[in-house]
Amino acid sequence: MGKNKFLNVLKREYMMSISYELSHIEKFIASSLAGIITTILFSMLWFASTDLGYGGLSKEYVISYFFLVLIVSKLTIDVSIKLVTGAIVTGNFAKYMLRPFNYLTEAIAANLAEQTIQTLFVLPVIAVGCYFLNDYLVYDITPYTVFLFLLAIGIANILKFLMAQIFSLIAFTVKQIYGLRNLHENMLYILSGEIIPYASLPLIIISILELSPFRYLLSFPIEILIGGMRPYDLRIGFIISIIWIIVLYLIYKIGYTINIKKYEAEGI
């Protein structure tokens, strides 16, 4: 598929996904609010711990961190896992094999659409929060850090997408996928730093997580904008995340080639 054709298909699928989301506006609002409530819960939890005075996280760090969690989690949201596993389990995946474009195009468009409207929805919340909590927000905002932040967001999206697609391959073999998908989502949620800031963890655990792909799904972009990272840490962070992209892409390609041969378009 040529680059122009890919972009055209992507644009069409993106618009369709946006209109689908807007046609279920109540569900969208409720699920967005649910995400915001969860982030507020964990920020309150860590905020309360700052009064203990044991030299843990500062109030400023907690507020600044969870503010960014709110926006980064929306910018990296992945809905492709539900789309693809659903299609495989119900037998609908067969239609993608007849189409003149790769099924991943639709998955990417669905992700981009969800990320766009989720981010737009959360922006007013961020604006109001910034107004009231301005004294607590401490960021290192320069053109350079913003550029690195956006780059890290792009990498986070690719990593999350590849992990979702690798997981989706399980649906070719296991048809009751609900519990496994929850397990996958729970792991990403916990290990990416969405509920436990990396800065609060013991050094040994941080060292292990730094080598895993999970850090680069959420925590790494946030750490860049919060500041205090040495150029060496930044370089290492980007190198590790790019290595993971290559490794995950290879796993996906091999996994897909093996699994698609077994696929018989059966549905449950």
Next chain:
Amino acid sequence: MKQKGSRRGIIYYIKVSLRILKLSLSKTHTYKAEVFANILRSLVIVVPQIIAVYVLYGGMEEYVGWRIEETFLILGIFNLINYLSWSSFYINLGRLDEKIIKGEWDFLMLKPISTIFTASFIDLFLYNFFLAISGIGLIVYYFFKVSFVFSWILLAKTIVALSAGLLLWYSISLICASFSFIKTKNGLLDLAKSILNISRFPIDIWPSLIQVAFYTIIPIGFISTVPAKVITGDYSWKAVGLSMVVSLVFLLISKIVWERNILKYSSTGS
């Protein structure tokens, strides 16, 4: 409108429940991967929870007035109630939307049992019970950490307080699910889930005004914080009684809301 099956006695519903349980057990046997995933998930859920709590305390004795083992107790109660709901009614209520859209609900309404029972307990998801074991584990851990002396009174208080918490969880879920009859895909159950998740930690982490709301308007404080206080011996029978009263009031409200909303069901999905 008098609900079909509302005149049936408790014995009839016990028989129906046992039949559903039997069918669900055979389904659990079929979905081995799901069982395995949930055993693994119980570890994935509980290990980070334990790490998070240790990190939160940072070696200090108390956090918002709770000792570390008491926070584990709250987490245990939350996990137990949350996953008991996933094993029984929560997934059924979540699927109500789909049944309405596909027109399956029309058929289900013809069954000789109450619509609330049909919507809530038509299927059991026993493989989720493995996740509830993580809750039991944390509660047992609390009893090991404190010099626990068994008493029948404490056991009775605990069972009543936990039942009240589960009943409250059910009532809130039922209220939200019933709005599917007015508008499908309204997302209210997702919203309710995130609000109920607040009871995962002591209500004392919130500012005092919000705490008041969590004991009155949205009484999620009775789901895990109050049962934990009852088990630690801080709250007496009065609190247990109050929990039960609040839960029963919410159950009554949920029944009224359900019966009002189901009247608006137009069967257009089919």
